[in-house]
Amino acid sequence: MKINIRDAKELDLLLESLAFEIIQARILYRMYCGLIDDMQEYEDDMNHSPGFWHYTLTSLRETSFLGLCRIYDQHAEGLNLHNLLETIRDNPQMFATDEFKKRLKDNKFVxxxxxxxxxxxxxxxxxxxxxASEENPIVKKLIVWRNNIVAHRGAKLSLGRKDILNERQIPEEEINELLDQALKIFNHYSYLFKASTWSSNAIGEDDYKNCLQLLRAGILQKKQTFLEAARANQKTCADD
Structure with missing residues (x-):
């Protein structure tokens, strides 16, 4: 359902808000996948604090999935990709050339x-x-997850109806498709509206690699300190 807006400024606010959801969901999911990929290399290091890494991975996965559900939500009163598209469809006057020039009057390339x-x-x-609707089989599956485990826990699922989700698994490639297409569709209209798009990459999305490297360095330093203390203790005992 379209969102009632008064002017182009309000449409711009909607664009900025949905952009935040799309970019954040992409970053968090990339961090999650990156950590999963690096677990084999850093398994011994991460096993020094398994509880922390378990909850970190769970938080990244669930928060990114929550963002994805918000993007493709079908609620009539919400800001989601489908409602934004209907709002754009019903307000073509906001994309008129004269309106575009007003918005970008300070741009020398206007x-x-x-x-x-x-x-x-x-x-x-x-x-x-x-x-962006439930005509898309992937979105249809996503809405089932949204209604049974993300927005709230479904009673039938809690009573043992595991088939509700087991029959509607969303593999990694489909999650990536939804995230990529959301950004592609969003950027198409953002460019038409204000000649601006969002990058598919974000500064800092691989910062977790620094954490893993520092974790390994800290563990090695701790081991080295322990060995040096043990050698010093052995020398003291030998001198006695």
Whole structure:
């Protein structure tokens, strides 16, 4: 369902808010997958604090999945990709060339940017709406997860109906597809609206590698300190 907005400034606020959800979900899921990939190399180091890493991985997975559910939520009153697309579809006047020039009046390239058509094409919107709806089999599965384990815990699931989720597994490649397509669709309209897009990469999304390297260095230093203390103790005993 479209969101009622008064002007282009409010549409810009919606764009910024949904951009945050999309980018954060992507970063958190990449961190989760990166840690999983590096577990084999750093398994011994991480086993010094298994509880911490278990809850860190669980938090990254669940928070990224929550963000994904928000992006593809179908609730009529929420800000989600589907409702944003309907809002854009029903407010083509906000993409008019004159309005675009007003928004980018301080951009020295505004004239060349305005030379391109800024009007969203109805065919593209229809295609993107279908993808962001339960007509998309992956989104349909995601909504089942949202309704049974993410937004709240379903009673039937708690009573043993494991098939509700077991029959609707969402593998890593489908999660990545949803995240990639959300950003691609979002950037398409963000570029039309204000000649601005969000990068698929974010500064700091691989900072976890520094943590793992420092963890290993700290463990090695601790072992070295222990060995030096043991040798010193042996020498003291021998001197006595």
């Amino acid at each position: 004239e060349s940017l305005a030379a391109e058509s800024r009007t969203p094409q109805s065919q593209n919107i229809a295609e993107h709406l279908r993808y």
